[in-house]
Amino acid sequence: xxxxxxxxxxxxxxxxxxxxxxxxxxxxxxxxxxxxxxxxxxxxxxxxxxxxxxxxxxxxxxxxxxxxxxxxxxxxxxxxxxxxxxxxxxxxxxxxxxxxxxxxxx
Amino acid sequence: xxxxxxxxxxxxxxxxxxxxxxxxxxxxxxxxxxxxxxxxxxxxxxxxxxxxxxxxxxxxxxxxxxxxxxxxxxxxxxxxxxxxxxxxxxxxxxxxxxxxxxxxxxxxxxxxxxxxxxxxxxxxxxxxxxxxxxxxxxxxxxxxxxxxxxxxxxxxxxxxxxxxxxxxxxxxxxxxxxxxxxxxxxxxxxxxxxxxxxxxxxxxxxxxxxxxxxxxxxxxxxxxxxxxxxxxxxxxxxxxxxxxxxxxxxxxxxxxxxxxxxxxxxxxxxxxxxxxxxxxxxxxxxxxxxxxxxxxxxxxxxxxxxxxxxxxxxxxxxxxxxxxxxxxxxxxxxxxxxxxxxxxxxxxxxxxxxxxxxxxxxxxxxxxxxxxxxxxxxxxxxxxxxxxxxxxxxxxxxxxxxxxxxxxxxxxxxxxxxxxxxxxxxxxxxxxxxxxxxxxxxxxxxxxxxxxxxxx
Numbered sequence: 001x002x003x004x005x006x007x008x009x010x011x012x013x014x015x016x017x018x019x020x021x022x023x024x025x026x027x028x029x030x031x032x033x034x035x036x037x038x039x040x041x042x043x044x045x046x047x048x049x050x051x052x053x054x055x056x057x058x059x060x061x062x063x064x065x066x067x068x069x070x071x072x073x074x075x076x077x078x079x080x081x082x083x084x085x086x087x088x089x090x091x092x093x094x095x096x097x098x099x100x101x102x103x104x105x106x
Numbered sequence: 107x108x109x110x111x112x113x114x115x116x117x118x119x120x121x122x123x124x125x126x127x128x129x130x131x132x133x134x135x136x137x138x139x140x141x142x143x144x145x146x147x148x149x150x151x152x153x154x155x156x157x158x159x160x161x162x163x164x165x166x167x168x169x170x171x172x173x174x175x176x177x178x179x180x181x182x183x184x185x186x187x188x189x190x191x192x193x194x195x196x197x198x199x200x201x202x203x204x205x206x207x208x209x210x211x212x213x214x215x216x217x218x219x220x221x222x223x224x225x226x227x228x229x230x231x232x233x234x235x236x237x238x239x240x241x242x243x244x245x246x247x248x249x250x251x252x253x254x255x256x257x258x259x260x261x262x263x264x265x266x267x268x269x270x271x272x273x274x275x276x277x278x279x280x281x282x283x284x285x286x287x288x289x290x291x292x293x294x295x296x297x298x299x300x301x302x303x304x305x306x307x308x309x310x311x312x313x314x315x316x317x318x319x320x321x322x323x324x325x326x327x328x329x330x331x332x333x334x335x336x337x338x339x340x341x342x343x344x345x346x347x348x349x350x351x352x353x354x355x356x357x358x359x360x361x362x363x364x365x366x367x368x369x370x371x372x373x374x375x376x377x378x379x380x381x382x383x384x385x386x387x388x389x390x391x392x393x394x395x396x397x398x399x400x401x402x403x404x405x406x407x408x409x410x411x412x413x414x415x416x417x418x419x420x421x422x423x424x425x426x427x428x429x430x431x432x433x434x435x436x437x438x439x440x441x442x443x444x445x446x447x448x449x450x451x452x453x454x455x456x457x458x459x460x461x462x463x464x465x466x467x468x469x470x471x472x473x474x475x476x477x478x479x480x481x482x483x484x485x486x487x488x489x490x491x492x493x494x495x496x497x498x499x500x501x502x503x504x505x506x507x508x509x510x511x512x513x514x515x516x517x518x519x520x521x522x523x524x525x526x527x528x529x530x531x532x533x534x535x536x537x538x539x540x541x542x543x544x545x546x547x548x549x550x551x552x553x554x555x556x557x558x559x560x561x562x
Contacts, residue, residue: 014274014296021267028260037256044263051270059277067221067279071266074228078259081235085251088242098256101249104323 005057013054020047034086034096038079045075107157107164108150109172110212112143117205124198132198133187133535136205137180144176156218160280163218167414170560171215171346174422177546178339179208181429181539182331188533189331189436200240204335207233211343215350220269220279223347227265227311231258234340237332238324250327257320261310268303271296272355281354288356301356308351311344313393314400315373322381325393330439333389334432337396338425345403349417353410367407368498374401375505382512388435388445391512392428395471398509399424402502405486409493415561416485419550422557423470423478426547430467433540434460437533447516452525461520463540468513470547473506478551485558 005013020043027040049068056064090096116139123132147169154165183201190197210229217223235258239251269279275297276284288297306317313321325333378398385391403424406417437460438453439445454461470477483506487499550557 010274021263024263025260028256034252041256041259041263044260045266048263048266048270051267052273055270055274055277058274061277063279064273067224067269067273070221070225074225074232074262077232078228078235078255078262081232082252082255082259085235085239085248085255088239089245089248089252092243092245092248098252101252103246103249104253104327 005054010054010058013051017047017051017054020044020050032097032099034089034098037098038082038086042075042079045071107155107162107216109143109147109169109176110162110209110216112146113176113205113209113212116140116143117202117209120198120202120205129194129197132201133183136183136201140176140180140183140205144173144180147173147176160218160282161222162213162216163281164216166561167350168212168216170418170557171342171421172212174418174425175208175211175215175339175343178342178425178429179204181433181543182335182339184535184539185331185334185433185436187535188440189329200237203233203236207237207335207339211339214343214347217350218281220272220281220284223351224266224269227347228262230340230343231262231311234258234332234336237335238328240332241329246327247329250324253320253327254324257310257324261307261317264303264310265307268300268305268307271300271303273300275300284355298360301352304351305348308344308348309370312341312348312400312403313397314370314404315377315397316370318374318377318397318400321397322390322393325396326387326390326445330389330432330436330445333392334429334436337392338428338432341396341400342421342425345400345406345421346417349406349410349414352407353414364408367404368495371401371404371408371498372501374398374404375502376401379505379508379512383508385512386447388439388447388450388516391516392431392435395509395512396428398505399471401505402483402486405490405495405498405502408495408498409489413486413489415558416482416489418561419478419554419557420482420486423482423547423550426543426550427467427470427477427479430463430540430544430547431471433536433543434464434467437536437540447519448526450516450519451523452520454521456525459537460540463544464520465517466544466547468517470544470551472510472513474510476548476551478547478549478554481551481554485554 024040024044028037031037049071052064052068086096120136151169156163182204186201190200207230210226213222213226217226235251235255238254239248241247273279275294276287278284310317375398378394378401382391382394403420406413438449442449466477470479473480473483490499
C-alpha cells in the first residue's frame, strides 16, 4: 500500500482532493437546486475524507482513518437535518430552488 | 470532564421527563440541574488534567468559559418557558436541544484533540440549524434555517479541510504535539494553509466581515429565542474556540497574520456599525451590532498570550447585555409578526422596569460607564495599545461613538414616543431573567477583578 503511495506521490493525492473540493465549492456557490447544493457539500466533505486516508497512509498512522468515521457520521447527521429543513420549505413554498429564498433582506 | 458528562446526562434526562409525563417540571428541573452543574464546575475550577488520551484537556481557561456558557444557558432555558407556551408538546425537545448545544460548546473550549474540536463545533451547529428552522410553519424561519445550514456546512467543510492539512503536515491531531512540532524550523506549506482555513471557517461562525453576510438574514428570520442563542452563546463560544485554537497551535503568530486580524477587526467594527444605523428591525440591528462586537473581540487575538482574561470579561459583559436585551424583545414582540422599532414605542410608560433593563443593556453594549461594557472595552483597548496597535484602538473608539447613534434610536423610541397599545401580563421568568442578567452585568462592571483575576 505504501509502495503505491510512493509511486504516485502524496502531492497528486492533494491535487486531486483540492480539485474535488473546489468542484464542491463552486457547486455550492453557483447551483440553485437545493438537492444539488447538498450534493456539492457532500463532495467537499468526501474530498477531505479521501485526503485524510491518503495522509493516514503517508504517515503510517491510523488516527486519520478513525477521523474519517467521525466526519462521515457528522456529515450524515448534518444532511439529515438539512433535508428536514428542505422538506418544510417545500411544504410551505412548493419549490426547492435556493434562489427563491428572498423573504429576508433589508 | 465531569461537566461535559453531567451536561449530556441532563440532556437525556430532559427527554425522559417528557416520557414520564413531567412536562410542567421540565424548565425548573433543568434550571436546577444546570445550577448544580455550575456548582460542580466552579468547585473543580483549580483542578486541571487531561482525559481519554488527551481528547479533553481541562484547565482554568476551559473551566471559566464553561461556567459562562452554563450561566447563559440557564438564562436561555428560563426564557423558553414563556416563549414556547403555545408549543407545550415540543418543550422537552427544544430544551434538550439547548442542553446538547451546551455540551457541544463545552467540548469546543476543552478540546485537546482536533477530533474533539470538530465534533464539538458540529454538535453546536447542528443544534442551531434545528433551532433556527424550528418554527416550521413560518417560511421566514425555514429560510433562515436553510441559509444558516448552507453557510454552516460550507464553513464546516472548510474547517475540515484545514484540519486535514494540519494533520498532513504534523501527522497527529493532538494539539500539544502539534504545538511542539510547530516550533521546529521546517514545516510543510500545508500547515499555515491549514491554520488559515480553520481560521476562515471559525470567522464564518463568529460572523466577522467579510464572512458576515448570512448573519442579518438568519437573525431576522429565526425565532427570537434562537436569535438570542446565536448572538450570545454561539458567538462567544466560537470566539473563545478561535482564541484557544490559535494560542494552542502556533505559539508565535506571524506578522502577516496579525495584519490580517487588524484589517478584519477594523472592517467588522466599521461595516457592522454603519449598516446597523439604517436598520428598523431590532433583531437585524442587533445582528449588525453583534458583527461589530465580533470585531472588538477579534482585537484580543492580537496579544494572544496575555489577553485570555480580557476576552472572558468582554465576552461575559457582551453576552449578559445581549440576554437582557433579548428578554425584553421577547416580551415586547410576543404574538407580533415582526420586531420593528414601532413595537417599542412608549415602553418607558407602559412598562418602566423592562424599558430600564433594555436601556441598561444597550448602554452596556455602547460602552457607557457603570455598565460593564465600558470597562470591558477599557481593558481590551489597554491591552491592544500595549501590544502596539494604536490604529485599531482609534478606529474602535470612533466606532463606539457611532454605535451610540443606533442604540439611542431605540432608547428614544421607548421614552419619547406615545405607546400604541397596552400590553397585559407580567411573565415571571422574563422579568427574572432580565433583571438578574442586567444586575450581573452591573456587578461585573463594579467589580471587574471578579473575572479579570480568574485566569491570572
